[in-house]
Amino acid sequence: MRAPERKVWSKLVFDKLVDAGVSLFSYVPDFGNTDIIKMADEHNETQTVLLTSEEEGIAICAGTDLVGQRSVVCMQSSGVGNCPNYLSLVKGGRFPMLMIVTMRGDYGEENHWQYPMGQAVAPILEAMGVLVIQVDREDELEHATEAAISAAYTGGQGVALVLSQKFLGAKAF
């Protein structure tokens, strides 16, 4: 199976987020979020925040919510491991929060280093009360994105839209 074109699916996700009123995209760069961040940089009504470490994005989401704005945080799966304590804000404060996680260390991974954290992503998120919505196939993406947006901004949940390597394609070494 050929991986879907990144620019195409990124545009779908980005447009849905902007339509939902997301105005700030914080991120630690990853191959998988490159186009979403580029689109957010170029769009008139969105801004991007380069993070030092992924957990800052969780706190930024909470800060933007305090003044009625919506933000998402984009990261590679390894960054989920940096987030748990800051996710106390989300579970304890019922801050709506949307993470976009591009996976490493799952389907087809060749790098030994990526497996431990890749396999811990869902358990960690679930332990901190973050809803996991995983995308494995291209035809799931649109509904999954809508579901993640609804869960966060209407349902008031912490939610992670997790794009698996089955969907993204695995990095070749």
Next chain:
Amino acid sequence: MSEINRKDLLPNILPNPDDFLIVSGLAGASKDTAGLTNDGPNLFTMAGAMGSTVAMGLGVALAAPKHSVLAVAGDGELMMGIGSLATVASMMPANYTIICIDNGMHAETGGQLGHTSRRTSLGVMADGAGIPSVLEIDSPKQFMEAASFITDAPGPRFLWARVTTDPPTAYKRDFNLAVRRQIFRTQFLEDK
């Protein structure tokens, strides 16, 4: 050695606390700040998620660019999220001030000495991160200077207030963060 008792710090350098949206870090920093505002609706205090104060304040500052935003954090909190100083500097929010109340120790857990009692200079770290305005104070004689620094220096600003090891303001704030989120948000959106 510092000559500032932390109980005197915020009331002197923030004569108009209602002018700010404030996020404060766990333990002493939040006790001092809640004492200053009487735990008002313009304040979100932390009692966990250590290290997150500067980033959370940045979120507020970026999303409410017409408001003056403050983060108040102790030295332990600040060191735990030290990378956020670079994140702030890259964004250059002119409406954002970070105040570090540095007593050089982890008072909440028994007074264990922190990095700033050893070799670490938070002023150099803030400057190195790229924060354009950095001021260090250690004497009550500098309160006036610090007050105008907060309102007038080009932002973002970092005020490094070195204080004595005297205890923070005795104030029992509301720890229910879900309730506090609602109060802050509702008040902000009503005022807007």
